[in-house]
Amino acid sequence: MEEILNLAYRMLQKYALCDYCLGRQFARLLSGVGNKARGEALKVVLAMEANMKLLMNDKDAANVLKIVAENGMNKYAKKLAKSLNYQINETKTCYVCEGKLIDENIRRMAEEIIEELKGYEFSNFLIGASVPAHVKERDDQIKAEFALTFGEEIKSDITREIGKIIEGVMRKPVEFATPDITIIVDIFSGTFTIKSNPVFIKGYYRKLQPNIPQAPWICRKCRGKGCDACGHTGKEYPDSISELIGDPALSLFEALDYKFHAAGREDVDVTVLGTGRPFILELKSPRKRFVQLNQLQDAINEHAKGKVEVSSLSYATKKDVRDMKAKSAIASKTYVALVEFDSSVDESKLKEVCEKFRNLLIHQRTPSRILRRGDKVRKKYLYFVEAEKKGDRIVEFKIKAQGGLYIKEVINGDGGRTVPNIADALGTAPINITLSVLEVEG
Numbered sequence: 001m002e003e004i005l006n007l008a009y010r011m012l013q014k015y016a017l018c019d020y021c022l023g024r025q026f027a028r029l030l031s032g033v034g035n036k037a038r039g040e041a042l043k044v045v046l047a048m049e050a051n052m053k054l055l056m057n058d059k060d061a062a063n064v065l066k067i068v069a070e071n072g073m074n075k076y077a078k079k080l081a082k083s084l085n086y087q088i089n090e091t092k093t094c095y096v097c098e099g100k101l102i103d104e105n106i107r108r109m110a111e112e113i114i115e116e117l118k119g120y121e122f123s124n125f126l127i128g129a130s131v132p133a134h135v136k137e138r139d140d141q142i143k144a145e146f147a148l149t150f151g152e153e154i155k156s157d158i159t160r161e162i163g164k165i166i167e168g169v170m171r172k173p174v175e176f177a178t179p180d181i182t183i184i185v186d187i188f189s190g191t192f193t194i195k196s197n198p199v200f201i202k203g204y205y206r207k208l209q210p211n212i213p214q215a216p217w218i219c220r221k222c223r224g225k226g227c228d229a230c231g232h233t234g235k236e237y238p239d240s241i242s243e244l245i246g247d248p249a250l251s252l253f254e255a256l257d258y259k260f261h262a263a264g265r266e267d268v269d270v271t272v273l274g275t276g277r278p279f280i281l282e283l284k285s286p287r288k289r290f291v292q293l294n295q296l297q298d299a300i301n302e303h304a305k306g307k308v309e310v311s312s313l314s315y316a317t318k319k320d321v322r323d324m325k326a327k328s329a330i331a332s333k334t335y336v337a338l339v340e341f342d343s344s345v346d347e348s349k350l351k352e353v354c355e356k357f358r359n360l361l362i363h364q365r366t367p368s369r370i371l372r373r374g375d376k377v378r379k380k381y382l383y384f385v386e387a388e389k390k391g392d393r394i395v396e397f398k399i400k401a402q403g404g405l406y407i408k409e410v411i412n413g414d415g416g417r418t419v420p421n422i423a424d425a426l427g428t429a430p431i432n433i434t435l436s437v438l439e440v441e442g
C-alpha cells in the first residue's frame with residue numbers, strides 16, 4: 001500500500017523535484033490524472049502523514065515535513081513547517097527542470113503561440129518539444145536510480161500541457177500523422193518555431209505554345225547572371241510551366257516557395273494538348289490553405305493566358321507525389337505529330353505502316369541529340385499509329401507508346417539508331433516534325 005509513497009519520499013530526500021517532475025515518474029499509473037496532480041497528491045499525503053505523526057509526538061516526522069517543504073516545494077508543507085517554527089530552505093529549485101516546468105511558463109508560451117497562429121489557416125496541429133540534453137539526462141538518471149518503469153519522457157509533459165491550452169482556445173485538434181502546422185517549443189529558452197507544412201495541389205496542364213520549358217532554364221552563356229544573349233534575364237526562355245503555374249499559387253496561398261512535380265516532361269519544342277499532363281504543385285510554408293481551387297484555376301489561367309492552361313485541380317498529399325513519379329516512368333503517352341517529308345508520301349505504304357506499327361517492340365538507342373546522357377538500348381512498346389494525309393508531303397500521325405520511348409526518333413529513325421522506324425517503312429525522310437502530347441496516362 002505504501003510503495004509509491006515510499007518511493008516518492010526516497011526520491012524527494014535526495015532530489016528537489018517539482019510537482020510535474022515527481023508526478024511524471026508515475027505517469028502510467030491511473031491514466032487521465034495529470035502529472036502535476038500526481039506529484040502534488042503524493043506531497044500532500046506525505047505532509048498529512050507527517051502532520052498526523054507530529055500530533056502523536058513522533059519527532060522523526062519533522063524531517064519528513066521539512067523534506068516535503070524544501071525538496072517538494074509544497075505550499076501546504078511550507079505553511080505547516082513555518083507555523084511550527086522549523087527553519088526551511090526556500091531557495092531550492094527542481095533538480096530536473098530547474099524550475100522551468102511551471103504553469104506560468106506553459107501558459108505564457110501557449111499564449112504567444114496562439115497569437116502567432118492567428119496568422120495561419122489550419123485545421124489541426126502538432127506540438128513537439130526540444131529539451132536540452134542535460135535536462136533529459138537528469139530525468140533518465142532518476143528513472144534509473146530508483147528503477148522506475150512507469151514514467152514517461154519530459155517532452156510529453158510539455159507538449160501535452162501546451163497542446164491542451166491551444167486545443168481549448170483555438171478549437172483545433174492535435175493531429176499526429178499529417179498535421180497542417182508543427183510547433184516546436186523550448187520552454188527552457190522560452191522560444192518556439194512554427195512550421196506550416198506544405199499544401200499539395202494536383203491537376204493537369206496543357207501547354208499551348210512550344211518553347212516553354214517545364215522548369216526555369218538558366219541562360220547557358222551567363223549561367224543566370226544576365227547577358228546580351230538572354231536580354232539580361234539570365235534565362236534561356238522567359239517563361240516556364242513551373243513559374244506560370246506556381247507564381248499565382250504562391251501569392252494566393254501566401255507561401256514562401258513552391259516545387260513543381262510533373263508526370264514526366266516533354267521536349268521544350270513539344271506542346272501538350274488534349275487532356276494534358278498530370279502535375280502536383282507543392283506549396284511550402286503556406287499561411288493560407290483553404291483556397292477555393294476554382295479561384296486558383298482562374299488565377300493561373302489568367303496569368304498564363306495563351307501559354308499554359310490548368311484543369312481538374314484538387315488537393316493532394318505527399319504520397320500522391322511519390323505515386324505519380326513511380327507511375328510516370330511507365331505510363332503510356334499519346335502524341336500527335338505533324339510531319340513534313342522530303343518527297344510525296346505513298347498512301348498504300350502509309351496504310352502498311354499503320355498495320356505494322358501495332359503493339360510493336362521498338363529497339364531504341366539513346367537519341368543522338370541527347371547522347372551525353374549515356375548510350376544504351378531501350379526496348380519499349382509502341383501501341384498504335386494512326387495516319388492522315390494533310391498534303392502530298394504532309395502527314396498527321398497519332399501515336400500511342402509506352403513511357404520513355406522517344407517519338408521523334410520513331411518517326412525519323414535517328415540514322416538507324418531506332419528500329420523499326422516510320423521513315424524507313426515509308427522510304428522518305430521527314431524534314432520537319434511538330435510534336436504535341438495529347439494524353440499522359442494518370
Ligand SMILES: [Zn+2]
Pocket residue numbers: 017018019020021022094095096097098099100101
Ligand atoms: Zn521540474
Ligand SMILES: [Zn+2]
Pocket residue numbers: 219220221222223224225226227228229230231232233234235
Ligand atoms: Zn545570359
